[in-house]
Amino acid sequence: MEYILHLLIFISIYIILAQSLSLTAGFSGLISLAHVGFYGVGAYTTAILSVNYGIPFLVTLPLAMLLSGLIAIVVSTISLRTVDDYFIIITLGIQVVVFSVMNNWQVLTRGPLGIPGIPSIKILGFPFDTKISFLLLSLFFVGIVWFLLNNISRSPFGRVLIALSEDEIFTKSLGKNVYKAKIISFTISAMFASIAGVLYAHYISYIDPTSFTINESIFILSIVIIGGMRNLWKIALAAAFLVLLPEALRFVGMPNSIAANMRQIIYGIVLIMVIFKNSDNFKSRSSFYTS
């Protein structure tokens, strides 16, 4: 039972991550590999603040969101000067820089040693230290993020994003500020990603840079791609599927030493298969009118 609850908590964290990435990657067509960087910024902000200064969760969460939002604004203003494949490479670079800050700024982040002993969440005196209560809390956040993303995507702003991902020049000619819309969507998605990071840090109670590598970015991107880029329901299902898939390896009796590698290999294979299957522009065919 504990095991199932643990998996459900992980699924909800990944739903937040993947749905927030879907705002940039799916709706505005900016494939970002830096998403895990913002996830890590959230986790590290809350860890440092709550371990070193004992600041409660209700304060660290907005601070984490604010910090990753600020980083996202700065970073996207620069990186959005490029388009398409170049943008992907730049986000890859941002991810590398964030990782190297986490790994090397030892005064602040303790480097590869990681930060242990992150306290469990306490809201107004009520501790969320059992798995079932934490699951309810994270489902609450999934609900909020889902609701907000759903509304954003239906709002006039969401329509601008969809339009610019289909034809940027045409959207510009309608008098929409494409550059600003891209920056806003990138920032919102980074802020949501940091919520997932805060939850992760308090749940695991220990973080180190290896949880926030480029492989994790590829994993989240594959959830979004498998979920069909813009469909929030399907992305949630894809998150559940991809989190549960390697758990099947446990029951096959795979030795632990190669299980981690096998997990990555399975993700890679699934990713390539999906690209093969959907290669006739699944991006523009998705839920423009239905959602």
Place this chain on the structure above:
Amino acid sequence: MQLILNILVSFSLLLIVSFSFHQLYQVAKFFHLAHAVTITFGAYFTYLFSVQLGWSLCIAITLAIICAVVIPAMMEILIYKPLRNQGTSSWKMLIASLGLYVILQNLISMFWGDDTKSIRTWSVKTGHNFFGAYITDVQIITIAVSVMLFVGVLLFLRFASLGKQIRAVSSNEELSNIFGISSDRVILWGFIIGSTLAAIAGILIALDTDMTPTMGFHVLLYAVVAMIIGGVGSSKGLIGGALLLATAQHLSAYYIDSKWMDATAYIILILFLIWKPLGFSGKRLKKVEI
């Protein structure tokens, strides 16, 4: 003086890797990130043949290059070519190549383990004294081989028949199809040439420092940065980009700390994007200029 020599060594490695990647990008028109694994395979196959099987280094290196080139050629035939025929857009090809990279890199970690391996069976020497600085045999070989390969491939592209076809396809694929050049065949050759360069670079890196399963990705990221700084579509720009990057990295390692070399590379890239978004020379990155 030691600093200049170090810069020269990493410059030549960077040059050859970014040249090989650029070569592939010109022909195939997408970022083949699984190129990283070719570099790693070059090193690990050499390790397999020379240390684990105990063959002589010459045979081992030759076999390793062949094996490391066969893998990307298979990728091109089995995965990229069908995708291209379906009309997949270039960012999806990029994602597919990331998937391939993840698969192959984890296969390497499964077979050889994550720890550092070395193919240097000989004892470490202090190296030659060169105006008060030290340079090892391997580093001299690295510089010589890189420069020779760079010039050689450039001459090949300019004068050989196949090289001309490669240039034709990279400038306009449809038009060269009309003129009877099979673009699939030329792209395959582009993969073979680029991968050969990458495998050689991997072996040189492994001879100089040691190897880990993720070494290829690090090198490739630097190479991509050098390529973007230099401006896509120009070999002279590549030289400038690689030189600037190598200099900046070694200066930062010398004055700040060697662990910030990754960050330095990307900060330079960002500065370039702000003030000179086109690189030293090269094509526009924007879709349309209004």
